[in-house]
Amino acid sequence: MKRIYIASNLMDAQVVIDTLATCGIKAHIFNANAVGAVGELAAMQMWPEVWVESDADMETALELLRQMHSVQSNGTKTCPQCGEENPENFLSCWNCNQALN
Template sequence: MKMVYSNESLFLVNNIKNIIEAAGIVTFLKNEFTQGAVGEVSVFDCWPEIWVLENSDYEKALVVIANVQKLLSMDDWICNKCGEKNHASFEVCWQCQHEQA
């Protein structure tokens, strides 16, 4: 088992976990319920963590995470056809279905 992701937000960790599992990788969530121990234990030791069960899936999981983070850092775009603002993750305009140029 190897850890592939950790964050203070359980919401973000669960989101990444779901995306990794959608790629066919079996994961384990560690420290899911340790937030209440903050103060008794180091804050960083309480962050939820995603671990892959098979070491052979480690690199594949890191690629999946990198792709997610790349999408999150992209800028929104304006459709050349209708002028509508679209989220960076959209490849097609939600308003007119015109492809991103």
């Protein structure tokens, strides 16, 4: 087994698992139940991890991840101040007016 991804939340991890599954790659989430069960600092070290079952699937899985994340980051940018998503062509955040670059 190889760890290919550390998710920021369980939903994120689940999306990765589902995407891998559609390509026939078996993967597992670890730390799925740890988030929120401990203090905030510890929780940061317990983000859900995605592990692929077969080392042979590693490269395909990483390629899929790259594709997923380039799709996700296309068209939106995240406000550094409040964390809200903004369309890529916005010059300032719709929520808090922070300048975006």
